[in-house]
Amino acid sequence: MKRTFSLWLGLTAAACLLTLALPPAHAQAPAIPNGGKIHGHVINPTGQPQGGGTVGLSTDGGLTLKYSFPVDSTGAYSGEAPAGTYMLVYRAADTPAGKMVDSIRGIKIVVGVDLAQDDDMSRQEYIDKMTSDEKKQLEDLKKANSETLKANALINVLNADLKIVAQDKKDIDSASTTATQALGATASKADIAAKVEEIKTAKYTDIQSLMTKDTGLKADETLLWNNLAYAQAGLKEYDDAIATYKKSIDLESASKKPRLPVIAAANAGLGEVYARTGKVPEANAAYDAAAKADPATAGLNLRNEAVIFYQENNGTAQVAAADEAIKVDPNQAILYYIKGQGLIQNATVDPKNPSKIVLPPDCTAAYQKYLELAPDGPYASDVASILQQAGEKVPSSYKAPPKSH
Numbered sequence: 001m002k003r004t005f006s007l008w009l010g011l012t013a014a015a016c017l018l019t020l021a022l023p024p025a026h027a028q029a030p031a032i033p034n035g036g037k038i039h040g041h042v043i044n045p046t047g048q049p050q051g052g053g054t055v056g057l058s059t060d061g062g063l064t065l066k067y068s069f070p071v072d073s074t075g076a077y078s079g080e081a082p083a084g085t086y087m088l089v090y091r092a093a094d095t096p097a098g099k100m101v102d103s104i105r106g107i108k109i110v111v112g113v114d115l116a117q118d119d120d121m122s123r124q125e126y127i128d129k130m131t132s133d134e135k136k137q138l139e140d141l142k143k144a145n146s147e148t149l150k151a152n153a154l155i156n157v158l159n160a161d162l163k164i165v166a167q168d169k170k171d172i173d174s175a176s177t178t179a180t181q182a183l184g185a186t187a188s189k190a191d192i193a194a195k196v197e198e199i200k201t202a203k204y205t206d207i208q209s210l211m212t213k214d215t216g217l218k219a220d221e222t223l224l225w226n227n228l229a230y231a232q233a234g235l236k237e238y239d240d241a242i243a244t245y246k247k248s249i250d251l252e253s254a255s256k257k258p259r260l261p262v263i264a265a266a267n268a269g270l271g272e273v274y275a276r277t278g279k280v281p282e283a284n285a286a287y288d289a290a291a292k293a294d295p296a297t298a299g300l301n302l303r304n305e306a307v308i309f310y311q312e313n314n315g316t317a318q319v320a321a322a323d324e325a326i327k328v329d330p331n332q333a334i335l336y337y338i339k340g341q342g343l344i345q346n347a348t349v350d351p352k353n354p355s356k357i358v359l360p361p362d363c364t365a366a367y368q369k370y371l372e373l374a375p376d377g378p379y380a381s382d383v384a385s386i387l388q389q390a391g392e393k394v395p396s397s398y399k400a401p402p403k404s405h
Contacts, residue, residue: 032080037114038107039078042071042090045138046145047122049075052093053101055119057086062103065089083111090119102126154217158224161210165227168203172234175199204234222252222259226266233273245270264294268301275308280317283309287321291328299329306338315342333374337383340366344386359390371398 038057044050051073056065069079071090088104095101102121109115130138171178179195180187187195211228218224229244248266252258271286287305291298302325309318319342322335329335343363350356359367367383374380375397387394 032082034111035080035082036109036111037078037080038069038109038117039076039114040116040118041075042077043075043118043120043122045121045126046142048145050090050092050121051075053091053095055079056089056091057081057107057109058089058103059084059086062087062089062100081109083109085109088117088119090121158214158218158221161214162223162227165207165210168207169230172200172203175203200234204231207231208235220251220255222248222255222262222266225251226262226269229266229269229273233269233276238273238277241273242270245273260293261297264290264297264301267293268297268304271301271305272308275305275314275317276312278312278314280309280314283317284321287324299325299332302328303332303335306335310338310341315345318342331373333370333377336366336370336373337377337379339363340370340383340386347390355389357386357390359386359392364390364392368393368395371395375399 040055042050042053042055051071053071054068055071055077056068058065066086067079067081068091069077071077086107086109088107089100090102091099092101102119104117104119107115107117127135127138175196176192178199179192183191183195207227208231211224211231215221215224215228225244225248229241229248232238232241232244245266249263249270252263252266267286267290271283271290274280274283274286283305287301290301302321306318306321306325309321319339322339322342325332326335326339340363343360343366346360347363348358350358364387367387370377370383371380371387372395375395380398381401384394384398384400
C-alpha cells in the first residue's frame with residue numbers, strides 16, 4: 001500500500017507529527033480469553049509525551065485496526081489483545097479519517113505477558129521520513145521546547161524560594177510569641193527581646209540570601225527585588241534597601257504592563273525605610289506614591305506610615321500621617337489614638353490645678369473619637385483616664401472595666 005507523508009502540527013510546540021494514509025479504523029474492546037497485555041507511552045518528535053488519540057493494533061498492515069486503546073494526557077496507553085504479531089498504529093485525536101501518524105511493525109503479544117512498547121517518534125527512522133522543511137520546523141520546535149523547559153524549571157525554583165520567604169515573613173511576625181514560648185513565661189523582657197532579635201535576624205538573613213541568588217537568576221522580576229529590599233531593611237541595611245526599592249520601582253514602571261500593586265508595595269517599603277531613618281518628606285512622598293499606584297491599599301499603607309512614625313516617636317510626623325490616613329478611612333480607631341498620642345506632647349498643666357492637664361483641642365477630639373470607635377479597644381482605659389484627668393467628656397460608649405478586688 002502506497003503511503004504519502006505530510007507534516008501534522010498541533011497548536012503547541014510539543015506536537016510535530018507525520019501523518020500517513022490509513023483506511024478507517026474500527027476500534028473494539030473485546031474480552032481476551034487467551035491474550036496478553038501491552039502498555040507504553042507515545043512520544044512525539046520533540047521528545048515530549050504526546051497526549052490524546054489512540055494506539056491500535058493491526059494484522060493487515062494498517063488497513064484495519066482490530067484493537068485500539070486511548071492515550072491519556074501523559075501519553076500513556078494500555079490494553080489487551082490475543083497472542084500474535086501486530087503492527088502498532090498511533091492516531092492523534094484530530095488525525096484526519098483514513099490516516100495515521102505513525103506505525104511500528106513486529107509487535108508480538110504473548111499470553112500472560114505485559115509488553116512494554118513505546119511509540120517514540122523522536123527515533124531516527126521517523127525523522128528520516130521528514131522533508132527538509134519539516135525537519136527545520138522540528139528543530140525550531142525542539143529549541144522552543146528546550147527554552148520553555150528551562151524557563152519552567154527556573155520558575156519552579158523561584159516559586160519554591162518565594163514559598164520559603166512567605167514562611168520566613170510569618171515567622172518574623174510571630175517572633176515575639178515564638179521567643180516567649182521558647183524562653184518561658186518567667187523570662188525577662190531583655191532576654192525575650194534578644195531572642196526576638198535573634199529570630200528576626202536569622203529570617204531576614206535567609207530571605208536576603210535567597211533573593212540575592214534569585215535576582216541573579218531572573219533580574220527582571222520585581223517581586224524578587226521587593227523581597228530583597230524587605231530583608232535589607234529588616235537587617236537595617238537602609239542604604240541598600242533604598243537603592244533596591246528604587247530599582248524595583250523603575251523596573252516595574254518600565255515594563256509593558258506595569259503591575260500597580262507591585263509598584264505600590266515597593267513605594268510603601270521605601271516609605272518605611274525613609275520613616276525609620278528620619279527622612280520625613282521622602283517618606284511622605286513614597287507613601288503618597290503607594291496610595292496613588294494602588295488606591296485599594298491606600299488606607300492600609302497610610303495607616304502603616306502613621307504606625308511607623310509612632311514607633312519612631314516622631315510626634316509631628318505621626319499626627320500628619322494619621323490625618324492623611326483618616327481622610328482615606330475615617331473609621332480606623334488606631335489612627336485617632338496615634339494622632340492623640342502625637343498631640344498630647346503639647347499638653348500643659350493647669351496653673352490653677354497642678355493635678356489637671358490641659359489637652360490641645362484636636363487631641364481631645366482624637367481621643368474621644370477613638371473611644372467612640374473602640375470603646376473596648378486595647379488603649380480604651382488609658383485614653384479614658386487621660387480625658388478624665390483633663391476634665392474632658394468621656395464618650396458614653398466607653399464602660400470602665402470592673403475594679404478587681
